[in-house]
Amino acid sequence: MHSRQPRVLVVTVVHDPEDARIRHRQIPALLAAGMRVTYAAPFAAFGRTPPPGVRGVDLPRAHGRDRLRAVRRARAVIARVGRSADVVLLHDPDLLLAAAGLGRGVGQIVWDVHEDTAAAIGMRQWVPPLLRRPLQWSVRLAERIAEARFSLLLAEHSYADRFRRAHPVVPNSNWVPDRPPPPPGSTRVVYLGSITVPRGGREMIAVARAARELDMVLIGPADATMRPELEAAQAAGELTWLGFVPNDEATRMLEGSLAGLALLHDQPNYARSLPTKLAEYMARGIPVVTTPNQSSAELVRASGGGVVVGFGDVEATVAALRELARDESQRRALARSGYRHVQAEVNWHRDGQEFARIIAGLAGAARR
Structure with missing residues (x-):
């Protein structure tokens, strides 16, 4: 029975x-x-x-x-x-x-x-x-x-x-594809997740304004504070904000990007929690650019899959993205290393x- x-x-x-x-x-x-x-x-x-x-x-x-x-x-x-x-x-x-x-x-x-x-x-x-x-x-x-x-x-x-x-x-x-994704591109910068001030919403707008040669694409809902600022930036042609997209569809949209951003602020709630988006970026074959929260920095060190910049440091973030855009071999190496790590360890x-x-x-x- x-x-x-x-x-x-x-x-x-x-x-x-x-x-x-x-x-x-x-x-x-x-x-x-x-x-x-x-x-x-x-x-x-x-x-x-x-x-x-x-x-x-x-x-x-x-x-x-x-x-x-x-x-x-x-x-x-x-x-x-x-x-x-x-x-x-x-x-x-x-x-x-x-x-x-x-x-x-x-x-x-x-x-x-x-x-x-x-x-x-x-x-x-x-x-x-x-x-x-x-x-x-x-x-x-x-x-x-x-x-x-x-x-x-x-x-x-x-x-x-x-x-x-x-x-x-x-x-x-997160789900990691069995086969390596396509290599990262040279112009599109992505963010996946809820958009708030503590999650780096204003820094991402500032990065988009400072590096107009790059295409900033933000995927995810925004809170009441960030919504009008994002709408204004999108109306000015500074970035593309797609709003909510189901996770399985959104993660596929990451492929072929130059890099994925995770610019969390230095807050107690973020100090030791790993942002899921970092593993999602790596699983889709793109380098990450992240602030130095403990778990984020540890993942970057362990995986070799990205770059760490200071909290609120728009200038350093822009410099890191431009360096990745210039150096195809570097961004491909970071992407390969990140993918291999999450496939084995964060899957x-x-x-x-x-x-x-x-x-x-x-x-x-x-x-x-």
């Missing part, structure tokens, strides 16, 4: 349902392993639809100070759908409150830890300065409670310091199988 397929309820109220880690990595890995997936996410709020082969449940979006309604709805969905799930996979700290007290009535609750939320609070414009420290303390307390009651997955090895016990790490790697073809194995093990334990 065959055992039934494991059932997994995946929940987010914060992330875009097209989030690369959730939609384009984890869910395909679960489906490939034969699991049945229900995906509860803010589809209508973002104008998205559920992926093929997945049951979709629409939730409100938790955004800024408007979060309570989404948490309440998520709690109702977890309580109802989670009764028949073996694993309930949560992707937001907000959902720890939604799942509180439901542990015995639903499948095994797993929190996938994406970021250092307490550090990120200092960057949230909607959080009043006087409340930031109390909220950071509250987040750390919530992490301790979650560790005691739920299973945890970590997206970064560096997150382990925040917890008392060891937890499995599922790196934020979801391998990490996705381990992720599915972990979830399957938790599902089996929940059924027993």
Whole structure:
């Protein structure tokens, strides 16, 4: 007699349902392993639809100070759908409150830890300065409670310091093509990801203005602060801003570029987290130009796949790009080295199988 397929309820109220880690990595890995997936996410709020082969449940979006309604709805969905799930996979700290007290009535609750939320609070414009420290303390307390009651997955090895016990790490790697991509070109500079001031949005506009001989292409949604600045720069012919593009399509668009940018600011939330876009650039055969956050600089050193410039240093960024544009042999060597490294070390073809194995093990334990 065959055992039934494991059932997994995946929940987010914060992330875009097209989030690369959730939609384009984890869910395909679960489906490939034969699991049945229900995906509860803010589809209508973002104008998205559920992926093929997945049951979709629409939730409100938790955004800024408007979060309570989404948490309440998520709690109702977890309580109802989670009764028949073996694993309930949560992707937001907000959902720890939604799942509180439901542990015995639903499948095994797993929190996938994406970021250092307490550090990120200092960057949230909607959080009043006087409340930031109390909220950071509250987040750390919530992490301790979650560790005691739920299973945890970590997206970064560096997150382990925040917890008392060891937890499995599922790196934020990406799909790396089996065959080497085409060589990098000489004029197009790309950026893939959300565009905000702390993520280097203004520096990228300044680079585009300073190096008009290069074609700057930015792929990804922008926040309210950056949106008018990007629209003005695009209207002036200084850059091309494409807005949101699904991750699988967007990563293909990177191929043949001169370089990919990751100009994060020196912020606590970025200090030790590896920007996924660096591995995405390398996987598509282009050199990276990045600021010296610890994990970013370590990847560049380990891979030999790019150049590190100072925080906020537009002049150094422009110089690095112009040097790559002049020196074809250098940019090809960086691209080859970066691709080989991520193919061997930062590859979801391998990490996705381990992720599915972990979830399957938790599902089996929940059924027993």
